Amino acid sequence: MKDTVIAGFVPLVDAAPLIAAHEKGFAREAGLKLRLLRQSSWASLRDHLNLGHLDCGHTLGPLPIATVLGIGRVRAPLIVPLVLSRGGNAITVSTTLAARMRAVTGKSIYGPGDSGRALARVVDASTQALTLGMVYPYSGHNFEIRYWLAAAGIHPDKDVRLVAIPPPLMVESLRAGQVDGFCVGEPWNSVAVHQGFGEIVATKADIFPRGIEKVLAVPARAERDGKRLQALIGSLHRAALWCDDRENTAELADILSQRDYLNLPAAMIAQSLAGEIPGVRSRPDDFLYFGRDGAGRPRVEEALWLFAQMRRWGQLPDSPELEAAVRGVFRPDLFDAAVGESAANESISACDGIQFDGGSVREYLEHFSLSTPFVIATDSGV
């Protein structure tokens, strides 16, 4: 049994379970030598994972689904045996846009409902389309900002312009006026507020309570060495619980702040971990967490729900074959075998009260009046 596991991560607060598993000895106790390699983009992490340079990766929840289904013809068999984090993102608007939103409503612009309604009135009154940033097409951030906009009657592909921007460049884009707002993970929302360029109007927890964020993606062939995979899941789960414990927050923040990891001030990271986000009114404990209350379990319904978001925004066609393939990506059985707990299933909810219980994706999508049709790319024939 090969005992070295090479893991890719993107320097974000929610890479904490992987980093803690290495730094606090959870991997070593499970007989694994964890080697962590920092990645500069989600595209690069995906490529290294697909080519076998990485054994596993800290990645965006929808990305393994997109990869298994072969969107953009990047296709590789990946499975998700563990959810690494829930929550952690927020929507920030520029101080200029916040002032316009406040002016049209004359009251609070915090929360998905109030902020959405205010933004819709600003969009109606604007002659030029607003530009909003997110991190990647197959990301929770993309679906959060789209859900928030659409719930307020703003069409994300017609009424505004959405662009992908690497998280470390997000605040600078806001300052330079290249974007009017964005959805990104911490600490970048807090940074925008502290520097005086932005105001937070909603968190991921406000839009999708208990919303799935980063997952552990591994190549399907990893299942052949079941013991090693089980050891990896078990050690990461223990690390995640350690990360959730508030007693460890200061130490975890110190570890994450190191040069090889996030290379950012520990105090800023500690606030993100504790959910003490400037201007946020929802419960700090719900903001970002890793392992508690069955958070690590990758539920098939959640994969289907992500598939539904991808369908809604035209990333995929309506296809029973694709839907069947999605059912095999998230693997609660591997999690249960390694961790020995199985949480009860519950419906997935959102800020507008619309729920998904794992049933028909088509019926779920009928709830929404705004969507984008799937279009097949044209062959240029050069």
Add this chain to the structure above:
Amino acid sequence: MSSRPLEVLIIDENVVRATILEDGLRDAGDIVVHHIRDMDGLLARVAAINPDVILIDLENPSRDTLEQMFQVSRWAKRPIAMFVDKSDSDSVQAAIDAGVSAYVVDGLRRERVKSVLDVTISRFHVFNRLHEELSEARTALEERKLIEQAKGIVMKQKHVTEPAAYALLRRAAMNEGRKVAEIARSLVTAAALFDKDPT
């Protein structure tokens, strides 16, 4: 099948590497080469150029931005990441080793892409070699400077000649199984700590 020139876009903040690549591609035949150096307003500029092939450093953080652009259904010409066909896996591996990633418009003839890719891979290797040689030369120069400084400290403290000072440094390095430059670095750092008269 039309034989209009292939529009190739290089996105690279490194001007030296882009120039090396550009020269190589110009010699490779019927190709129009474009170069974007800074990432400001990247999307609008890519759309205006409307390339058939995009070449970009594998580790460039702007790859996520590009991939989002290709995913947007409003843009008809949607290039796709190169890591696609199993039949291409050798050239994909070679490209990754060289540190380059490519996005290619769907439906482009395979042999046209291959010639661009081959040139790119070899040019990236040329650049990597150049870069390595340069950083080696820089390190060597730095090490020589450190050793000179350390020799000066030993000469002053122990009142010995230059060759004797170097012999002492070398013996210390051999005893500890380290490089002379490493010993020199610790000595210079320590001396700076004890120096009461900061210069």
